[in-house]
Amino acid sequence: MPKLGMEPIRKAALVKATIVEIGRSGSLDVTVSQIARRAGMSPALAHHYFGSKEEMFLAAMRHILTLYGAEVRGALAAAAAEDGEGRIRAILRASFSPGNFRREAVGAWLNFWVLAQTVPQAKRLLAIYQGRLRSNLVAALRPLAGERAGAVADGLGALIDGLYLREVLKTGAPDGAAAVATALAYLEAELRTKA
Amino acid sequence: MPKLGMEPIRKAALVKATIVEIGRSGSLDVTVSQIARRAGMSPALAHHYFGSKEEMFLAAMRHILTLYGAEVRGALAAAAAEDGEGRIRAILRASFSPGNFRREAVGAWLNFWVLAQTVPQAKRLLAIYQGRLRSNLVAALRPLAGERAGAVADGLGALIDGLYLREVLKTGAPDGAAAVATALAYLEAELRTKA
DNA sequence: GTTTTTGTTGATTGACGAGTCAATAAACTT
DNA sequence: AAGTTTATTGACTCGTCAATCAACAAAAAC
Numbered sequence: 001m002p003k004l005g006m007e008p009i010r011k012a013a014l015v016k017a018t019i020v021e022i023g024r025s026g027s028l029d030v031t032v033s034q035i036a037r038r039a040g041m042s043p044a045l046a047h048h049y050f051g052s053k054e055e056m057f058l059a060a061m062r063h064i065l066t067l068y069g070a071e072v073r074g075a076l077a078a079a080a081a082e083d084g085e086g087r088i089r090a091i092l093r094a095s096f097s098p099g100n101f102r103r104e105a106v107g108a109w110l111n112f113w114v115l116a117q118t119v120p121q122a123k124r125l126l127a128i129y130q131g132r133l134r135s136n137l138v139a140a141l142r143p144l145a146g147e148r149a150g151a152v153a154d155g156l157g158a159l160i161d162g163l164y165l166r167e168v169l170k171t172g173a174p175d176g177a178a179a180v181a182t183a184l185a186y187l188e189a190e191l192r193t194k195a
Numbered sequence: 196m197p198k199l200g201m202e203p204i205r206k207a208a209l210v211k212a213t214i215v216e217i218g219r220s221g222s223l224d225v226t227v228s229q230i231a232r233r234a235g236m237s238p239a240l241a242h243h244y245f246g247s248k249e250e251m252f253l254a255a256m257r258h259i260l261t262l263y264g265a266e267v268r269g270a271l272a273a274a275a276a277e278d279g280e281g282r283i284r285a286i287l288r289a290s291f292s293p294g295n296f297r298r299e300a301v302g303a304w305l306n307f308w309v310l311a312q313t314v315p316q317a318k319r320l321l322a323i324y325q326g327r328l329r330s331n332l333v334a335a336l337r338p339l340a341g342e343r344a345g346a347v348a349d350g351l352g353a354l355i356d357g358l359y360l361r362e363v364l365k366t367g368a369p370d371g372a373a374a375v376a377t378a379l380a381y382l383e384a385e386l387r388t389k390a
Numbered sequence: 391g392t393t394t395t396t397g398t399t400g401a402t403t404g405a406c407g408a409g410t411c412a413a414t415a416a417a418c419t420t
Numbered sequence: 421a422a423g424t425t426t427a428t429t430g431a432c433t434c435g436t437c438a439a440t441c442a443a444c445a446a447a448a449a450c
Contacts, residue, residue, distance in 0.1 A: 004417060006427060026312030027223070031407060042429050047409060107312055114309055117221030117302060117363060126364055155354065155377050162357025168312060169321055182350050189384035199447065201397060226437060237399050242439060 010049050013039040018060040023104030028111050058121055061112050065129050087140040092183050096176035106167045144191055152190045159186055205244055208234040213255040218299030223306050253316055256307050260324050263295055282335040287378050291371035301362045339386055347385050
C-alpha cells in the first residue's frame with residue numbers, strides 16, 4: 001500500500017541501519033539484506049533507492065560527518081564568547097560526546113577509514129572532515145600558539161583520531177571524559193612550551 | 196617435485212603475501228587465491244598449511260607485530276646508555292622507520308584493527324602490542340615525568356596510533372621524520388611542563 | 391621394495407550475496 | 421476511466437569464494 005513521499009524516510013532509515021550494522025558487525029562485510037532487514041524493508045527496495053551498496057556506505061558516512069560537524073558547530077557557537085582555550089575545549093567535548101564517542105559510531109568511523117583507502121569519494125569526505133577540524137583548531141589556537149598553531153593543530157588532530165582508534169580495543173563503556181582529559185593535557189603542555 | 200622442509204618456507208611466503216595483498220587492496224577482502232598466487236602456489240596449498248583464511252590473517256598480524264617489536268627492542272638496546280628522552284626518541288624512530296611506516300604496512304595495520312573488532316585473538320594480539328609499547332614508554336618516562344609517566348605514555352601512544360591512521364589519507368610518500376617531529380614536540384612540551 | 395610421510399594441485403562442492411526484473415498495487419493526474 | 425508515477429517485493433541471474441577431496445609425486449623409513 002504505497003504511501004507517497006516514502007523516499008526520504010526510507011533513505012534515512014537505510015542510512016541509520018547501515019551505521020548500526022557496520023558498528024554491530026565491526027566491518028564493511030554487511031550484506032544489503034542485513035541492512036534492509038534492519039531498516040524494515042526488502043533488499044530490492046534498498047537497491048531501488050541507493051543503486052548500490054557503496055552508495056549506501058557513502059550516504060552513511062556523510063550522515064555521520066554531518067552529525068559530527070553540526071555538534072562541533074553548535075559547541076563553537078555556544079563558546080563564541082570564550083577565549084581560544086575555551087573554544088578548543090568545546091571542540092574536544094563535542095568530539096568525545098556520548099553521541100559520537102560510542103562503540104557503534106567508533107566502529108563505523110574505523111571502517112570508513114578503511115573505505116577511504118579504496119573509494120576516492122570516501123577519501124574525499126574524510127579529507128573534508130580533517131580539513132574542517134584543522135581549521136577550527138587553528139583558528140582557536142592562533143591567539144594561543146601564534147605561528148605554531150598549525151603544528152599544534154596537526155598534533156591535536158592526530159591525537160583525537162588516535163584516541164578514537166584506541167577506543168576500539170577497550171572493553172567496557174567508552175570514557176569520553178578521560179579522552180578529553182588526555183587531549184587537554186596535550187594542549188596545555190604545548191601552550192606552556194610556547195611561552 | 197616435493198622438496199622436503201617446505202612448510203616453513205611456504206608459510207613465510209604466505210604470510211608475506213597476505214600482508215602485501217591486504218596492503219595493496221586496502222581491505223581484508225582478499226581471497227585466498229590472490230594470496231596464494233602472490234606466494235606462488237595453489238590456493239589448496241595455502242589451506243593445507245593454514246587451515247583457514249583467518250589463521251593466515253592472524254599469522255600475518257603476529258609477523259608484523261614481531262617485526263615491529265624486534266625493531267623497537269633493537270633500538271632500545273642501542274640506546275641503553277642514553278637517558279629517558281633518548282630512549283623515547285629511539286622508540287619513535289623505530290615506530291616511524293621506513294620499514295614500518297610505509298603505505299603497505301600501514302594499510303595492513305589499519306585492517307588488523309578492524310579485525311580486532313570481531314576476532315578476539317586479533318584483539319589480544321593488538322592489546323599485547325599496546326601493552327608493550329606502553330611499558331617501554333613508561334619505563335623511559337619515569338625518570339623524566341615521575342608519576343605523570345603513565346598519563347604521558349597514554350597520550351604519546353594514542354598520538355603514535357593517530358599519526359599512523361592519518362598516514363592512510365595522505366598522498367605521496369610517507370614522511371616518517373615529520374611524524375617523529377610531531378611526537379617529539381609533544382614529548383618535549385610535556386617534559387617542560389613537568390618542571 | 392613396500393609403506394609412510396610430506397608436498398602439491400585440479401576439480402568440485404556448497405553457500406552466499408549484489409544487483410536485475412517483472413509484476414502488483416496504490417495513489418495522483420487528466 | 422485511462423494513464424502515469426511511486427512504492428514494493430519475490431524470484432532469479434550471475435558471479436565469487438572458502439573449504440574439501442581425491443589423486444599424484446617424491447622422498448624417507450622400514
